[in-house]
Amino acid sequence: HHVVHTPAYQHFDAIIRNARLFRGTWGRWCMDYWLGHFAECGLIAWDADTITVLRRPTAEEVAASKMPPEVLFS
Numbered sequence: 001h002h003v004v005h006t007p008a009y010q011h012f013d014a015i016i017r018n019a020r021l022f023r024g025t026w027g028r029w030c031m032d033y034w035l036g037h038f039a040e041c042g043l044i045a046w047d048a049d050t051i052t053v054l055r056r057p058t059a060e061e062v063a064a065s066k067m068p069p070e071v072l073f074s
Helices: 009-026 032-040 059-064
Strands: 044-046 051-053
């Protein structure tokens, strides 16, 4: 078992990179749940074709997203 973060701020860069790669290969977005959350929080601008990173999550935001040990998945 590993520590769960909600939202997955600790994986922000990887999620953005993988979403862009997936979109480039398959023509559609993946991980739209996380992308939508990142957009709502002002981290990214996201439309049908592009993701623009507006800012990265702060260390405080990453720390605050850590769930207690009894949370097994997000």
